[in-house]
Amino acid sequence: MSDNDALIPEAGTGPAAQPAPVRQGMWGKGSGDTSGYNGLRRSVEWPAAAVAPYGSWFDDALGRLSQLVADPFSTVVVDHGELTVYVARERIVEVMQALRDDAYLRFEFCASVSGVHYPDEIGSELHVVYHLQSMTHNRRIRIETSCPDADPHVPSIIATYPTVDWHERETWDMFGIIFDGHPHLTRILMPDDWVGHPQRKDYPLGGIPIEFKGTVVPPVDSRRSY
């Protein structure tokens, strides 16, 4: 993304009270561009927080979770038939344990852990998204937690789901999120002595200009984008 993309954070609604960023157009701002894109304002609308009842099996499952863990989640989003539950990082270990062990929930399989970096969400820039699957009940749930850039710590759930070993290492490697309690949080995809966390939005894509006969095309992250 190029620096021309100015995003004006506003207090907005939406999950985890994140600001609704606004995109401004690419060209213009005194550059002489007359295409009209300069005046383009497009706001990003994240899926709104759902209100109970959520539908399908979601209410029963979340009700059961609330019985087992005090105040387990802050927001719930139901979008495209998928349930996303926002859990504070202090609660994540308890919640995961309850999700796995309780017979009504029985999410015995953690499919994946991914990090997402939202640079505009001041105070909770780094999100960790856990996808759990219950084979007993044939259901899937997404648990999302976040931590600020200034304090990128999230408790590790490796004691509940051993499979997240390498997933958490990858999320540390790519985003810089430190999983407290992970026995060996080291780099896994990048060389051991690499500096920086590549998949963060403030890390450049890196790359070299592409040379053609008579012209040079800049690498992808320096080209203009829409």
Next chain:
Amino acid sequence: MGIEDKVPQGVVLTTLEGLFGWMRQASFWPATFGLACCAIEMMTYGAPRFDAGRWGQEVFRASPRQADLMIISGRVSQKMAPVLRQVYDQMPNPKWVMAMGVCASSGGMFNNYAIVQGGDHLVPVDIYVPGCPPRPDMLIDAMWKLKKGIVAKRPIGQNEIDFQDAAEAAALVAPATHEMKGLLR
């Protein structure tokens, strides 16, 4: 070291060169250096339909000590780069390198932090094969161009020493690969 070192430069050496070159290209064994998708096409190159065994090349040597050719087949990541160099260093002379696919030639479609933009940043490449991945037919064509055009013509004896000295002298003054810019103008 061998008989070719004692033969003075001249007609006899040139004839011997032809013989050595023919033998080298006839028994041209690659090291297993399959990295990514191109490795699968390299495997089909050795498989029945495209059959590199027709010219004695189905023996991919696992040990670089026994190999003449390193086919860099696939994208070279930053973590793999030192390994590539070490395997290249472990190959005895004379050795050749083929950059198979666009990732090995120039970084391919991955113009980013993780991929070395071309095997030639690490090792001297003798022939580049474009394609993503190149068909085994393209690999056969490139292999024969390499064999007949380059391997068969490799000098021996005193000629080889001169050849190596000239190559070293050229390499010492040449700019690094990442500094070579504007060559297409």
Next chain:
Amino acid sequence: MKETTDFYASSSEGVAEGAVYTAMGGGDWADIAAEQAERGDETLVINMGPQHPSTHGVLRLMVEVDGETVTSIRPGIGFLHTGIEKNMEYRSWTQGTTFVTRMDYVAPLFNEAAYCLAVERLLDIEDKIPQRASDIRVLMMELCRIASHLVAIGTGGMEIGALTVMTIGFREREMILDFFEAVTGLRMNHAYIRPGGVANDLPETGIAQLRDLINWLEKHLPEYAAFCNENPIFKGRMCGIGYQDLSACFALGVTGPILRSTGYGWDLRKQQPYCGYETYDFNVITWDTSDAYGRFRVRLDEMWESLKIVKQCADRLEASTGEPVMIDDPKIAWPAQLAVGPDGQGNSHEHIKHIMGESMEALIHHFKLVTEGFRVPAGQAYVPIESPKGELACHVVSDGGTHPFRVHMRDPGFNHLQSVPIQCEGGMLADIVVAIGSLDPVMGGVDR
């Protein structure tokens, strides 16, 4: 830079110091060796890979052996990390297909399918994909499954010395790749499944070629069973090796043939169907020994089930000839219609005539879709599919723009390699190769 003496280097003139510098500098090797020296026992520390003929790609294994028994094994990955996920954040949604297809390069169509299904879920067009497109997707995926299992069985066999299994495996695979080439234009890394449908329809001779392919496979697939199933060396090498039971599979996130070899019939095509799999008639193959031999038998029988599905697809596609293969929405459907012309593959003459001469809107849509791409509403989606290796899923986050905000592919190999210690420790050195072969990791997917 660590200096080592190369015993093969000539000690006469021409070599400057008589030594060879190794660029690795030992890496962490010095630490590993020092750690073992401290313990002072008879354990040998061996480094397998990343350049190794039997580690299924660039996988590094740090193995500690006591005699022939493996006491500790640690896989090291990342040697093929390509930054695919970050690269996709700078390309349009359709271009994401070309990146994602190079992850698991042995079964490329599955990566494309997982990604496109996730994007279609975000676009809310899951039920608007034409039936013919879904049928073609199933056909291509099942053929890809057969091809991937052939590679798994072939390379697994080669690694234990059964070279013929590899040669016949690749022979069958070539016939499948011929069909792929006829339909998509490429043997591998097709970028064929696009958000909205598939890139182009089957060629006119497609169904006939498909029927020939089915006949060929029916004739030749029994050879694998004949070669391997009761072969005493095969069984000796594979029975009881790489044991991993059901609870270990769940704890370590293992799916696919490995999970099914424990006896648990979990197959996402049946449990959480996509692309119309619920309308096809096929069985889920399980075995009960939880070892490498069980996984081999599961893969072998899955090839037959896939062939069953392919036959059903052939009938359906023959019946639905002429129907569209791309969604009917001009704001999303990939506009280009490719054909092979005098200078290679490019837009077909009819398509160019249409956009240049007949319809301004078509030209505008073509231009905007190819340069800018379509916009995907903000949100996130996670779509899992049953790839030949296991559960392959795509977690995609959109911020409403023309580029993905974040794409994370959940690759089965990444999870399965975590099982290497549990399968290999306590076994013999030679069994490591068999165990990893039965896990069938593809390093492109593991490292992305």
